Amino acid sequence: MTFKIWTLPECSSCLMKISYDIIEKSIKNESLKLKLFQKIFKILENFDSKSLTFDLANKIFMEIENNSEIYDPYLEIKKISNSISIGIIEKIKDLIVDILENNSFESFKKCLIMALVGNIIDFATGGHEFDLNEEYLSSLINESLDKDLIIDDSEHIYDIVKSGKKKIIYCLDNAGEIVFDKILIEKLIKLNNQVVAVVKNKPYSNDALIEDAIDVNLTKICKVIITERFGLGFINNDASEEFLNELNSCDMIISKGQNNFETFTFYREKFNKKIVFLLISKCKPLSKFLNTSLRSFIAKLEI
Numbered sequence: 001m002t003f004k005i006w007t008l009p010e011c012s013s014c015l016m017k018i019s020y021d022i023i024e025k026s027i028k029n030e031s032l033k034l035k036l037f038q039k040i041f042k043i044l045e046n047f048d049s050k051s052l053t054f055d056l057a058n059k060i061f062m063e064i065e066n067n068s069e070i071y072d073p074y075l076e077i078k079k080i081s082n083s084i085s086i087g088i089i090e091k092i093k094d095l096i097v098d099i100l101e102n103n104s105f106e107s108f109k110k111c112l113i114m115a116l117v118g119n120i121i122d123f124a125t126g127g128h129e130f131d132l133n134e135e136y137l138s139s140l141i142n143e144s145l146d147k148d149l150i151i152d153d154s155e156h157i158y159d160i161v162k163s164g165k166k167k168i169i170y171c172l173d174n175a176g177e178i179v180f181d182k183i184l185i186e187k188l189i190k191l192n193n194q195v196v197a198v199v200k201n202k203p204y205s206n207d208a209l210i211e212d213a214i215d216v217n218l219t220k221i222c223k224v225i226i227t228e229r230f231g232l233g234f235i236n237n238d239a240s241e242e243f244l245n246e247l248n249s250c251d252m253i254i255s256k257g258q259n260n261f262e263t264f265t266f267y268r269e270k271f272n273k274k275i276v277f278l279l280i281s282k283c284k285p286l287s288k289f290l291n292t293s294l295r296s297f298i299a300k301l302e303i
Contacts, residue, residue: 006289011053012044014126014283019060021123022205025073032067039063054262058231061204065230072203074123074175081121081132081176081206082215088134089179092141100186103162109154111187112278113144116297118180119173119257119280124205128282132176150281150296157276157301164192166251170222171198171234171264173257174205175212181256182218195222196246198234233263235270247271254278258286268302275302 019040027033043059072078089096099107117140120130130136160166168188172178185195197218200207213224228240235247247253252274255264261277268275277300281287287294 006285007049007051007053008285008288010283011051011285012047015044015053015056015060016040017126018057018124018205019064022061022064022073026064026068026070028069036063036067052266054232054259054266061231065204074203074206077123077132078175078206078208078212079215081174082179082212084132084134084137085118085121085176085179086216088137088141089183091134091138096183100183100190103191105155105158105162108158108162108187108191110145111184112154112157112299113147113149113297114141114180115184115256116149116180116278116280116299117141117144118177119278121174121176122206122257122282123174124207125258125282144297147297149299150292151290151298151300153276153301154299157299160252160274160301161188161191161193166193167249168193168195168252168254169198169246169250170195170254171256171260172208172213173260175208176206177256178208178212178218179216182216182221184254185218185222189221196250197222197224198227198243198246199224200230201226201228201240202230204230204232232259234260235264235267247273252276258282261286276300277302 023033023036040060043056099110120140122128170185172181185197188195197213199210199213203209210224210226213219218224225242225246227234227243234243250273254276255261257279261279264275277298279298281290281292281294281296281298284294287296290298292298
């Protein structure tokens with residue numbers, strides 16, 4: 001398999017936009033901000049169509065993290081994201097109970113769509129906008145539950161998990177989003193599958209940490225492990241031994257979000273596992289690569 005890079009010129013502006021947002025949240029010293037931007041310009045000076053955006057982003061965010069005056073600049077927004085998402089699910093708990101108790105394909109797909117709705121909660125994609133409030137997210141749920149997925153392998157995914165006895169590694173993405181992931185995880189468990197969820201080891205944008213998993217009670221329904229690596233994605237040369245052991249012993253991986261899609265796709269040849277990509281396409285380069293429009297809901301299975 002040859003990895004096709006989808007980097008376009010606008011990826012550089014996305015990297016700069018996100019870098020600026022994180023620097024503004026984490027550093028108050030103006031002279032330090034300027035020095036950091038100089039380092040970022042240096043990192044981007046060789047940017048071209050063959051650049052790996054996740055690799056550049058990791059180099060940039062490592063520089064910011066090493067100089068940050070605030071340990072977790074997204075802490076408050078993550079707490080708010082979790083709280084709002086929990087409030088939404090509480091208001092539709094009768095619907096949730098119904099789709100969890102029913103083992104039909106249609107109910108499984110609704111759980112999958114719920115997880116996809118959560119992927120809208122993203123503060124690390126340049127140009128991506130959404131309203132972090134109950135009205136907006138509730139409306140998105142109502143609009144999405146019966147809509148078609150643009151890339152839809154949901155029936156094939158259901159065929160794999162419906163008989164149970166599968167070990168599934170679920171690579172989580174963002175805080176708030178994990179409340180919606182929890183619904184799909186509960187469904188997978190009710191179908192008699194084992195789920196191991198994975199979170200980051202320390203703050204990186206609004207990525208979910210173990211504190212978020214505890215906050216939304218995810219740790220009460222499945223095993224949650226922490227990857228040792230800092231940066232976008234989970235699979236890399238410095239992935240933790242525990243994560244790699246779980247990965248090697250699993251039957252299937254569920255990967256949430258764009259960044260996990262990019263990194264898992266790049267390192268695809270390193271593991272021979274079924275993988276499900278659940279994401280909303282939030283930028284033009286990725287949408288072009290997937291041949292979809294912006295904000296398409298995607299459930300893509302690779303065998």
